[in-house]
Amino acid sequence: MKEGKRLKLHSTVNPVDIGVRVELPAEVMEELTSTVFEAKFVYYSRTFEDRVRTFCMCPYGEVVMENNDGLITVNGHSHAERKTPNTNFALLVSKTFTQPFHEPIAYGRYIAGLANLLGSGVIVQRLGDLQSGRRSTKERIAKGLVRPTLEEATPGDLSLVLPYRHLLALMEMLKALDQIAPGVNSRNTLLYGVEVKFYSSRLKLNAHLETEISNLYAVGDGAGVTRGLMQASISGMIAAKGILGKK
Ligand SMILES: Cc1cc2nc3c(=O)[nH]c(=O)nc-3n(C[C@H](O)[C@H](O)[C@H](O)COP(=O)(O)OP(=O)(O)OC[C@H]3O[C@@H](n4cnc5c(N)ncnc54)[C@H](O)[C@@H]3O)c2cc1C
Incomplete structure (x- = not known):
């Protein structure tokens, strides 16, 4: 970016991708992940027509925390040897700002910061709790069929963190994915927030x-x-x- 400025190159504002890490039993995604390790799906939300995409499929992997200059966000990885019974992947909503705001990175950090504020880090919520309009608790997570691989995540309520259009887009996408991989939209599916991907500003x-x-x-x-x-x-x-x- 510094070099671009020095050379007086024009740049455009890139989107910021905000969403959650989805974790479910590996069997649910098995047909996809055994065919293509990294399945990529793109969905345009019905209500807001925002672009939602899957990213970073981690078959039999684990959800991890990431420290972005003090901001705790969520990510995932798979090990070659050590396997867990779960698969995780990111679901991200892309948002591009126009006028007058042009600081997508600040916006993404603000949303992720809210999760840190409420959950002292990453928040985990059972999809069923989110759908029922209630927070997850340790007991509710324990009752679920999916054991969280990121044990440090705090059970909480992602609807207090994610903007309405992001939350709705994610829930619509989970419903759509359920038609491809039945079980994705199960009440037991775990959602971790916030996952955020920043883009560098793009040169013309x-x-x-x-x-x-x-x-x-x-x-x-x-x-x-x-x-x-x-x-x-x-x-x-x-x-x-x-x-x-x-x-
Ligand atoms: C934790 C993590 C998980 C990811 N998971 C996925 C995933 O599951 N799926 C996916 O599609 N993508 C994933 N990505 C993103 C993916 O890694 C990047 O999109 C991709 O590597 C970008 O490739 P690149 O060649 O543009 O840059 P890079 O791979 O970053 O390569 C840039 C290279 O330039 C070198 N370099 C930098 N500055 C200089 C310099 N001044 N002089 C000389 N060399 C320099 C760097 O050392 C580096 O080797 C992930 C990224 C991270 C960090």
């Missing part, structure tokens, strides 16, 4: 990912072009094809 680029300076290309996450492994790789190929096409 042409279709070949070339900047306003001829022969200077920007690809991958650092340039705010992508936010994932596959996209980052493909963005390199698009730039390479653009360079080859110039010759």
Whole structure:
């Protein structure tokens, strides 16, 4: 970003992705995860038409905490050897701000900060409790069929943290996913919040990912072009094809 400013390159405001980490019995996702390790689904919420996507599928994995400069957020990973009975993945709602606000990162930090304030870190809630309009408690989580792999998460109420449009979009997406993998929308499914993905601000680029300076290309996450492994790789190929096409 500093280098972009030095070179007087224009940039655009990127979205901020805010959502939850979903954890459920691995069997529910087995058909998908045994076919493609990282299944990616995109859904446009009916009510607000916001884009909701799955991210970072962790078959037989565990939910973990992440420290972003003092802000505790949630993430997930799978181990090659150690397996848990659960699968987890992120569900993220993308929001782009227009005018006058252009600080998506501050917004994301604010929402994640609310979860930290109420739960002293990450909050976990049973989907059934969320649907019934009540908080989760230790006892209610214990009654559920899914054992949380992140034991440090505080049982609480994500509806006190996530904005209405985010919460609704997530619940609509869970319902839609249930048609593909029956059991996703079960009352026992666990939701951890908040998961948040920040994008770097994106440089103004042409279709070949070339900047306003001829022969200077920007690809991958650092340039705010992508936010994932596959996209980052493909963005390199698009730039390479653009360079080859110039010759
Ligand atoms: C914990 C975690 C989990 C993730 N899980 C997933 C997932 O499940 N699925 C998914 O699709 N994506 C996931 N991602 C995102 C994914 O890792 C990134 O989108 C991807 O790695 C971006 O690729 P990149 O080549 O743009 O950047 P990077 O992989 O970050 O590569 C940039 C490289 O540049 C080097 N570098 C930086 N500065 C300099 C410098 N000044 N000079 C020389 N070298 C420099 C860095 O050391 C690094 O090696 C995850 C990311 C994290 C952090």
